[in-house]
Amino acid sequence: MASQEKTKLVLLACGSFNPITNMHLRMFELARDHLEDTGRYRVVKGIISPVGDSYKKKGLIEACHRLEMARLATENSDWITVNDWESQQSEWVETARVVRHHHAELISSENINDDVDTVRCGKRRKLEQNKNICQSSSYINTQADTPHLKLLCGADVLESFGVPNLWKSEDIEEIVGQYGVACITRCGSDAEKFINQSDVLYKHRKNIHVVREWVTNEISATHVRRALRRGQSVRYLLPDPVVRYIQDHSLYSSESEQKNADVILAPLQRYTSTN
Ligand SMILES: Nc1ncnc2c1ncn2[C@@H]1O[C@H](COP(=O)(O)OP(=O)(O)OP(=O)(O)O)[C@@H](O)[C@H]1O
Numbered sequence: 001m002a003s004q005e006k007t008k009l010v011l012l013a014c015g016s017f018n019p020i021t022n023m024h025l026r027m028f029e030l031a032r033d034h035l036e037d038t039g040r041y042r043v044v045k046g047i048i049s050p051v052g053d054s055y056k057k058k059g060l061i062e063a064c065h066r067l068e069m070a071r072l073a074t075e076n077s078d079w080i081t082v083n084d085w086e087s088q089q090s091e092w093v094e095t096a097r098v099v100r101h102h103h104a105e106l107i108s109s110e111n112i113n114d115d116v117d118t119v120r121c122g123k124r125r126k127l128e129q130n131k132n133i134c135q136s137s138s139y140i141n142t143q144a145d146t147p148h149l150k151l152l153c154g155a156d157v158l159e160s161f162g163v164p165n166l167w168k169s170e171d172i173e174e175i176v177g178q179y180g181v182a183c184i185t186r187c188g189s190d191a192e193k194f195i196n197q198s199d200v201l202y203k204h205r206k207n208i209h210v211v212r213e214w215v216t217n218e219i220s221a222t223h224v225r226r227a228l229r230r231g232q233s234v235r236y237l238l239p240d241p242v243v244r245y246i247q248d249h250s251l252y253s254s255e256s257e258q259k260n261a262d263v264i265l266a267p268l269q270r271y272t273s274t275n
């Protein structure tokens with residue numbers, strides 16, 4: 001397939017990034033290789049979207065630090081970017097909404113780029129129109145010339161779709177059905193088995209790309225925070241500028257690990273109280 005006929009693809013990773021690790025960055029490289037190897041896609045951009053503080057996960061430090069570390073980690077990448085929209089919202093934002101937001105932004109910027117001569121106020125009107133058009137389900141990931149968006153996650157996040165009161169079923173349907181997922185295998189999770197056992201995931205299995213990480217890599221941010229609390233080295237688990245940032249700002253202590261210790265995670269709080 002000629003390069004111009006391939007579907008342009010943007011990968012969006014949502015998560016705590018508390019802190020960002022080398023494995024978070026590897027996820028993007030692994031997914032890009034896998035998707036481009038299908039011959040159908042050209043991956044043009046990666047977006048890291050750190051979750052906001054109102055997610056209330058235990059040990060979650062302030063978004064400003066997590067964002068800055070993600071920026072430092074990606075400063076040498078020519079395609080992975082960091083976006084603060086999600087973390088700037090006053091309340092925790094469902095991942096389906098984050099995906100929708102970035103898809104709308106993509107379509108808008110594509111159309112604006114195509115239309116450089118449009119006068120300013122016309123441009124703004126066009127942006128609004130585009131947001132409405134591209135949020136209609138018939139438009140999502142169906143236009144060959146505009147970039148498609150897929151959620152990038154580890155197999156543990158895919159498996160978390162089965163946790164009661166954590167995800168709305170319509171959000172799962174929207175993410176896997178209308179956008180698609182690139183899922184990196186992770187020790188302790190069996191993505192293929194989980195897809196097989198879930199009716200909705202099985203229905204959309206062609207839209208879920210399971211990316212096998214052969215160099216099994218068990219780096220987790222939890223492990224990194226634990227090592228830091230114990231004064232152990234985390235070098236080579238994180239990019240050097242991130243290690244320096246953590247040292248300079250004395251991040252990750254026993255005290256910070258207790259943040260939100262007695263608070264219910266935002267999605268559980270939201271969906272349990274409405275059930
Ligand atoms: N080692 C890994 N292998 C595969 N996916 C990973 C790995 N580490 C993180 N991810 C994925 O990266 C995304 C962001 O994850 P997150 O910020 O929760 O990192 P984490 O290392 O799992 O942190 P924590 O231990 O705090 O949960 C998620 O989709 C998660 O599944």
Ligand SMILES: NC(=O)c1ccc[n+]([C@@H]2O[C@H](COP(=O)(O)O)[C@@H](O)[C@H]2O)c1
Nearest residue numbers: 014015016051094095096166167168267
């Ligand atoms: N219902 C939902 O949309 C939902 C539920 C749980 C987690 N999430 C997201 O998944 C990511 C998971 O991050 P952690 O693995 O760090 O908890 C976060 O970005 C979070 O916002 C979304």
Ligand SMILES: [Zn+2]
Nearest residue numbers: 015016156221
């Ligand atoms: Zn995690």
